[in-house]
Amino acid sequence: MTRQFKNAIVKRPSPEMVDGITKASLGKPDYQNALTQHDLYIQALESCGLKVRVLEADNRFPDSTFIEDISVCTPHCAIITNPGAPARNGEIKGMKDVLKEYYKNIEEIKAPGTLDGGDVMMVGDHYYIGLSDRTNNEGVDQFINILEKYNMTGSKVKMKNMLHLKTGLSYLENNNLLIAGEFKKYPEFEKFNRIEIDHKEAYSANSLWINGTVFVPKGYPGTKKKIEALGYKVIEVDTSEFRKLDGGLSCLSLRF
């Protein structure tokens, strides 16, 4: 059965985002433009029927608009992560109170385990979890134990080159998987209908399925065409300011 999202939680970018963590060489984000792009992202979520909760910006944490890394919202429980980048770890404070408004069951990843939500890809009741520089073995083990408590399952994906698992993979439901870079060769993804993303459009491998519509970052015509050919309605969303901090469409929200 295909899932349907009812809610999204986003966090406004803070002016400090100009000092966010990045390996990209695209310059500093323009804060005003980032706010406009964030507004349009929220509107796109609302146009797909989601009720969007907008959390205030947290000026202490430049990367805190990338709220996906801070929690994973499953149908049965919310899991507060323990983000692997020390500069981002404090972002989890306050999340419990927010999630309590939506969930009875709240779990937590605890040190020495680390896990970023961007490393978690949900495929029905199964979750693929990337072992990245941010997510360690102990974090994945804890995460899988939590999933099993609620009759869900998880598996580890060893990875090398990307920031997060979903930097190179997006599940579009109906067995359709966008796949880029090293993941194209991974046997665990062979069973999917794989839509291979060209190297020059690699950033758009992080697209976002929302209730039958797919958000694609603006400026990736090859990927857009491939997704439309599968019959999805596509909404192009401009994320250029977030890309400067290695952030993409999925990073900007929690959806459940």
Ligand code: CIR
């Ligand atoms: C970071 O390095 O943590 C942020 N600058 C970007 C986080 C992107 N999040 C994601 O892919 N889920």
